[in-house]
Amino acid sequence: MNTFSTFDIAGSALSAQSLRLNLTASNLANMHDVTGDPAGVYRARHAVFRASGQPFSQALAGVDVLGVVESTTPPTERYDPGNPQANAEGMVYAPSVNAMEEMANMISAQRSYQSNLEVINTAKQLLMRTLMLGQG
Amino acid sequence: MESILGIHEAALLYRARRMDVLAANLANADTPKYQARDLDFSTALDGAFAAATRLTTTDPRHLALDASSRTDALKYRVPHQPSLDGNTVEADLESARYAENAISYQASLLFAGNRISTLRAALTGGR
Numbered sequence: 001m002n003t004f005s006t007f008d009i010a011g012s013a014l015s016a017q018s019l020r021l022n023l024t025a026s027n028l029a030n031m032h033d034v035t036g037d038p039a040g041v042y043r044a045r046h047a048v049f050r051a052s053g054q055p056f057s058q059a060l061a062g063v064d065v066l067g068v069v070e071s072t073t074p075p076t077e078r079y080d081p082g083n084p085q086a087n088a089e090g091m092v093y094a095p096s097v098n099a100m101e102e103m104a105n106m107i108s109a110q111r112s113y114q115s116n117l118e119v120i121n122t123a124k125q126l127l128m129r130t131l132m133l134g135q136g
Numbered sequence: 137m138e139s140i141l142g143i144h145e146a147a148l149l150y151r152a153r154r155m156d157v158l159a160a161n162l163a164n165a166d167t168p169k170y171q172a173r174d175l176d177f178s179t180a181l182d183g184a185f186a187a188a189t190r191l192t193t194t195d196p197r198h199l200a201l202d203a204s205s206r207t208d209a210l211k212y213r214v215p216h217q218p219s220l221d222g223n224t225v226e227a228d229l230e231s232a233r234y235a236e237n238a239i240s241y242q243a244s245l246l247f248a249g250n251r252i253s254t255l256r257a258a259l260t261g262g263r
Contacts, residue, residue, distance in 0.1 A: 006159045013163030020166075049167040060160040063167055112165055115231055119159045122238050126155070129245055130148075134252040 005060065006123040010116045012052065012062030017113040019065055020047045024106045031097045034080070036087035042095040044071035044102075071096065140255065144248040146184035150175065151241035157210065158234045161225050169222040172213040172230065179209035 023045045030042040045068050051061035073096040081090030139145055154175045164170040193199075215224040 005156050009156065009159045009163045013165075017166075049164075051164050051167050051170050060156050061164060061170075062160065063163050108166065112162075112227070115162055115165070115227060116159075118231065119162055119234060122234065123155060123159070126238060126241050126245075129242065133245060133249055 004127075007120060009060060009062040010119040010123070012064070013116040014113060014120075016047065016049055016063040016065050017109045017116065019068075020109040021106065021113070023047055023068065024102050024109065027097045027102050028099065030095060031099065032094065034078075034083060034085050034092040034094045036085050036092060038075055038077070038093045041075040041093045042097075043075075044073070044095065044097045045069070046071070046105075141248045141251055143184065144244045144251065147244040148241065148248065150177075150180045150184070151237055151244060154237050155234070155241065158230055158237060161213075161230045162227060162234065165223070165225045165227045165230070167223060170225060172215065172223075172225040173210055174213050174233070176209040176211050183209065 027044045033042045035041050048066040050064045050066040052064040053059050053061045075093040080092045083092050086092050161172045
C-alpha cells in the first residue's frame, strides 16, 4: 500500500477535470466560427473518461482520459451572402456547439475539481499530523 | 508481544486505506460505468483481530494464515440513485463519508499519540 496514493488518485482527477474545462472553453470560444466549407467547420470536443487500471480489479483507480471525441452533430447552415467566409451560394456553416450543454459541463467540471482539491487538502493535513505523531 | 500502539495502528491503516478508496470514488465521479466501492468495517476488524492472534506454525510446510490471505473488505456500493451512464458514485455522500473518515483518522491518531505520551511519562517518571 502506498501512503501517498490518495494524491495520485485525486491528482489524476484534477488533471482530467481541468482538461474537460479547457475543452469547454475551446467549444465556447469557437462557437461562432463560421466557414464556407461544411467539412472544415469546428466541431465540439468532449473528453472521454475511464477509470485507470484493470476493470473490476482490487486496485484503486484514478481517472484516465481515454481520448477527446469530436461531436458528430452536423453544422448549422445559414444564408449570409455578406459574410466574407460565405461560399459561392452565399451559405456559411457554423459549429453546432450547444451553449447550454457546455455551461452545464463547465459547472460539473468545476464542482468535481473542487471536491478533488478538498480531498487532497484533507489528506495533506492528515499526513502532516501523522508526521507529528509522538512529538506532542 | 502486543504492539505499542495496539489496535490504533490497525485502525490508522484501515482509515488510510479507506481514504484512498473514497478518493478513488470521488475522482471517478464523472467516469461512465464506474462502480463506487467502500471498505467494510467489520471485515477489516475481523482481519485485524486475526492478525493479532496469528496461528503458530511449527513446521515450514504449515500454511501461514495472515491478514492478507483473508478476503479483502472492499465491497461495491449499492447506489440510492443510479445514473444513466452506469456510474454509481454519489459525490455528496462520498464527500460526507470522506469527512467522517478523516475525523476517525484524527481520533485514532490522537489515541496513538496519547499512548506515546503515556509511555514517555512512565519512562521519565512524570518529570
